[in-house]
Amino acid sequence: MAKREIIRIDEDKCNGCGECIVGCHEGALQIVDGVAKLVNEEFCDGFGDCIGECPTGALTIEEREAKEFDLEATKDHVEKVRGEEAVEEMMKAQAEHADEDKKESHGHGHTDGCPGSRMRMMNKDNTKSSGEEVEVExxxxxxxxxxxxxxxxxxxxxxxxxxxxxxxxxxxxxxxxxxxxxxxxxxxxxxxxxxxxxxxxxxxxxxxxxxxxxxxxxxxxxxxxxxxxxxxxxxxxxxxxxxxxxxxxxxxxxxxx
Structure with missing residues (x-):
């Protein structure tokens, strides 16, 4: 197995609220014995949409050896447990992720933690500035x-x-x-x-x-x-x-x- 980014759950911090399950479009998470669990590595795309839903900071992204994300298997899984509308929502999220990857393909690499810690450069066009300094109160x-x-x-x-x-x-x-x-x-x-x-x-x-x-x-x-x-x-x-x-x-x- 190759190394890739995938969700990590700190079970000591998890309170079993289930908010992360709502945030995971791919249905990769489930509450088992009162804490969140990754039910299948192939269902986790590693983008961390669930992270912002967690109120306790139990979710992060780590890089480790894991099975590759399987889109087709994930679609079948989501349809089975959530229905066709959920599959459509998942595909919208996947399209947004693909667009984000394209935007970030120049000048940045992945880091551990969450998508928010990924390095990127904005490449602002400062030539459009008037050149006048404006002091904002x-x-x-x-x-x-x-x-x-x-x-x-x-x-x-x-x-x-x-x-x-x-x-x-x-x-x-x-x-x-x-x-x-x-x-x-x-x-x-x-x-x-x-x-x-x-x-x-x-x-x-x-x-x-x-x-x-x-x-x-x-x-x-x-x-x-x-x-x-x-x-x-x-x-x-x-x-x-x-x-x-x-x-x-x-x-x-x-x-x-």
């Missing part, structure tokens, strides 16, 4: 901003519009301050690198202690960043709030999706 109205450091009873959260921002968003999206942050309180973090449950607990306290007007998550398009959405949803539920979560997604090319 910061819209930040508080400190600290990292979720771990935020005091839930801070006065800037009272009656606020809360923007939960993935760490990479301000670097990727040039209009972050004017289009997203302006007029909002902010909580920043990375669902891949930090303690997801600690985030849930802190955000739950912030929502519970303050009469928030709205909650928005600003995330990157990479699968692992979807974990921030799951964290926010759990916090809203834990605080027994009726607020409706809004989500803004930024592509790695700096464009809103």
């Amino acid at each position: 910061s819209q930040l109205e508080q400190w600290p901003i990292q979720i771990h450091l935020l005091p839930p009873t801070a006065p800037y959260f009272k009656n606020a519009d809360l923007l939960i921002t993935a760490d990479c968003v301000p670097a990727a999206y040039g209009n972050y301050h004017q289009k997203m942050l302006k007029g909002k309180a902010v909580a920043m973090g990375c669902p891949k690198l930090d303690d997801a449950q600690a985030y849930v607990d802190k955000l739950t306290a912030i929502i519970r202690e303050n009469n928030l007007n709205s909650i928005t998550v600003a995330r990157m398009e990479v699968p692992c960043c979807g974990g921030l959405v799951r964290i926010a949803e759990q916090a809203i539920q834990g605080a027994n709030s009726e607020l409706v979560l809004e989500v803004e997604t930024v592509g790695i090319n700096g464009k809103l999706k």
Whole structure:
């Protein structure tokens, strides 16, 4: 067997919630004895769409010897367990993956962890710039901003519009301050690198202690960043709030999706 990228499950972190099963279009995952299991290596394409659904950080992509992804066998499997509509959804996902591979074929290689950690170069055309320096005024109205450091009873959260921002968003999206942050309180973090449950607990306290007007998550398009959405949803539920979560997604090319 050749080495390739494939899902890895840390069973010690898995809480058996089953969210990853929904995120896996290929039906490669199943809850067995209370934890997620890879039912067949041939059903895992290694793109990690399921990673962003996991609230505990139990899923990563690793490179190891594994059976090759078998598209035809996977189609048969998905049709058997989920039906024809699920096969159509799977093929849409496969088409998106193929398109992503084409875009990334120049100047980048795969790395362990998740698709979001794959190296790539944007090749921006700086000749289109006017050459004039434009100073953009910061819209930040508080400190600290990292979720771990935020005091839930801070006065800037009272009656606020809360923007939960993935760490990479301000670097990727040039209009972050004017289009997203302006007029909002902010909580920043990375669902891949930090303690997801600690985030849930802190955000739950912030929502519970303050009469928030709205909650928005600003995330990157990479699968692992979807974990921030799951964290926010759990916090809203834990605080027994009726607020409706809004989500803004930024592509790695700096464009809103």
